[in-house]
Amino acid sequence: MRILVSGGCKNGKSYIAQRLAKGQAKGRLYYVATMRPCDNEDIERIERHRREREGWGFDTVEQPVDINKCLDSCDTDASFLLDSTTALLANEMFPGSDSVNMDAPARVAGELVSLCQQVRDIVIVSDYIYSDAILYDELTDAYRRGLAYIDRTLAAVCDVVLEVAFGSITLHKGGEVFSALYEKVL
Amino acid sequence: MVLVFGGAWQGKLEYVIQNYGVREDEIFYCDDSSEIDFSKKAVYGLDRLILNIIRDGADPLEYIKSNLDRISDKIIICTDISSGVVPMDPVLRQWREAVGRCMALLARSAERVVRIFCGIGTVLK
Numbered sequence: 001m002r003i004l005v006s007g008g009c010k011n012g013k014s015y016i017a018q019r020l021a022k023g024q025a026k027g028r029l030y031y032v033a034t035m036r037p038c039d040n041e042d043i044e045r046i047e048r049h050r051r052e053r054e055g056w057g058f059d060t061v062e063q064p065v066d067i068n069k070c071l072d073s074c075d076t077d078a079s080f081l082l083d084s085t086t087a088l089l090a091n092e093m094f095p096g097s098d099s100v101n102m103d104a105p106a107r108v109a110g111e112l113v114s115l116c117q118q119v120r121d122i123v124i125v126s127d128y129i130y131s132d133a134i135l136y137d138e139l140t141d142a143y144r145r146g147l148a149y150i151d152r153t154l155a156a157v158c159d160v161v162l163e164v165a166f167g168s169i170t171l172h173k174g175g176e177v178f179s180a181l182y183e184k185v186l
Numbered sequence: 187m188v189l190v191f192g193g194a195w196q197g198k199l200e201y202v203i204q205n206y207g208v209r210e211d212e213i214f215y216c217d218d219s220s221e222i223d224f225s226k227k228a229v230y231g232l233d234r235l236i237l238n239i240i241r242d243g244a245d246p247l248e249y250i251k252s253n254l255d256r257i258s259d260k261i262i263i264c265t266d267i268s269s270g271v272v273p274m275d276p277v278l279r280q281w282r283e284a285v286g287r288c289m290a291l292l293a294r295s296a297e298r299v300v301r302i303f304c305g306i307g308t309v310l311k
Contacts, residue, residue, distance in 0.1 A: 004304065006303075006304065008269070128193065128303075129193075130192075130193025130194040130195060130196060130265075130266075131193040131194070131265075131266045131267060131268060131269035131270060132267060132269060132270020132271065133267040133268070133270055133273050133278050133279075133281055133282035133285070134270060134271075134273060134278070135278070141194075144194060144195060145194075145195045148193075148194065148195030148196060148197075148304075149195070151304045151305075152196070152197050152304050152305035154304075155304035155305050155306055156305065161303075161304055161306060163303055170308075172303050172304065172306045172308060173306055
């Protein structure tokens, strides 16, 4: 199954996504990490996430850009967890300190759909960053708009779309196919 | 009245066009306006209208209250700006609260309330 998981920051999205990816696994289980560490805080965050995944059976693949290249080193007949579209788009859209790729959202959305079509099972984590009362600058809003475009594109091709709020789930799509997996893992 | 809300860029307008058969020329885009064109079927960007009214020094909740009858047959589309950090700018703070109060009033008056998440609509009322 293809599952999109979104919601606010520190709401338990990654934990639920890990359980779903593990629940879907019949053979190999991959964690596709997209974050490119910028400072010590990021390195510590990555280390913490890595420790949390210990013992779950994930093989970690680092793929901060060109997401489909992760398949070069993976068996496609497997269960994947991609965490997250947010970091992936940031890496693709802002490759250097003063360069911006405005075409990144459309390209990344297409690449993610292609990834979804090539693997047996996948859970993709995104971030819901759309309900604050801030008038953003043009570039930040273009990033937000781009991430929302990726979310909507993925929501259309995914079997299940979930919103996580502090560990609780709202199901926006795929209730029937999801219930069996839900009973198994949650 | 139908109230359609959701975060920024969630596909609210597309949802309304697809589900309510609204044509482009039947949509009022609030943009820089402080008043609704009541001849249109749908009102897009109520959050912007509320900000414009505040910047004019007027009370958006009063404006909505006094025009409830005239919007009773409209589809109102509003961005949910209620779930972020309290803004430093006092105008944006006022905006955030006014949008919340106006949306609560509209949701009470509406026959139907729909929340859009990643392009998917959920009917809440």
